Amino acid sequence: MLGDESTAVEELTVEELSERTGISVRNLRFYTTRGLVPPPTKRGRSAVYGREHVARFELLQDLQAHGLNLAAIERYFEGIPSDATAEQIALQRVTLRPVTAGAGLSLRSERPARGVPADLLRDMDAVFARHGKAMAAELETLFRESLWPAYKSGELQADQLVAMLDNWEHSGAAALVEAFSAAINEARREIVARRSGS
Template identity: 30%
Template sequence: MDPEPTAELLTIDQLAERTGVTVRNIRFYSGRGLLPPPRLRGRTGLYGPDHIARLQLVGELSALGFTLSAIERHLERVPHSAGPEELALQLALLTPWAPEPLEEVERKELDRRAGRVLDDADVEKLVAFGVVQHLDDGRVRLQGPGALAAGLDSLDHGLPADFWQRSHEVIEQHTAALAEDLMKLFQDQVLQPYRDAGRPAEERTRLAAALSHLKPVTVQGVVTAFGRAVNRNIRERVDTEKEPGDAAG
């Protein structure tokens, strides 16, 4: 897709500086077909907004844990003719659900962030909570700071690690099913009508803006629904456990 007359064109060095992707990686991605060829001005290759947007999309997919082969498969569905707006929409489909960045830290750094010295049993409990993961070199992979704070709070309450581990497994099981159902609903009622309409340009900005609100609205809905379900479950258990004479009181 040709850029607008006012679109800024960059050399490969300028593109690397703008996006934070090395020249070597830009050339590698181009060789794998992840980027369209540059526009030639004489013998100089020039890159436009569509190249920037595509590199941002590659970076987001990589940050989400996609392998290079998976990134290639994903981008096969995004033709080289796609402009910056279409690529921005593709990025918006991913960004709202990007997790907090993972950090790999030494045990001493974990202690510093915890504000106290953690023994091996404490760390194993944090692993059970899903807060940290062991790495082969003795370091740990740490979730976001909010996860560590919640994990430390759980440590202080003294419930057995097995309880937290099994709780984590139950949550993973049910949230995976919830995510699958919600994504199918989104595909059927939002994305597919957009595709069937020919991906109208005027819909892209509106969809991208709506997607930025999807995560907080969904998370709040899950928290609210879960709270209601727990309260309902508590009431039902209390009613079931009442002695026959209690009802008269």
């Protein structure tokens, strides 16, 4: 679950942080000098990184995976308080992830679909993308109107909200697949009924 690795972090050297995040030491230092991540804490002669650093670098990687360039990432990070906790930063990651992640609905495949022309697959992908954006917008509204006020009022703690949204994502993906399958079956029944009535 999101946040499990971050919460296990105590203090890491830059080399350990690089190993944990998969980001080169050079890039870790570059992002720090750009102000995306607070400077490390000094422990004698050593510089160490904590949970908040790990969480910020994980968020940065997610933003890059969403196609944001460095300037856009810097603007995004401007909205995150410098004293944000690892859990608060993890919330940012959860709200970035599409509800359909892992649902396996993409029609793109390593091998061509049996007998389906490539241009038809592209058109079908466009339908999924268009409706996926509409669903994401509606679900974001649901989140904003239901869970977010409870978090802001203190009824939900950050770790509770992260866990809830993580579970919501996985159950939502399964529900989406089920709803899609039911809709396809209903559409087929309607086609059969129309043909049999003509």
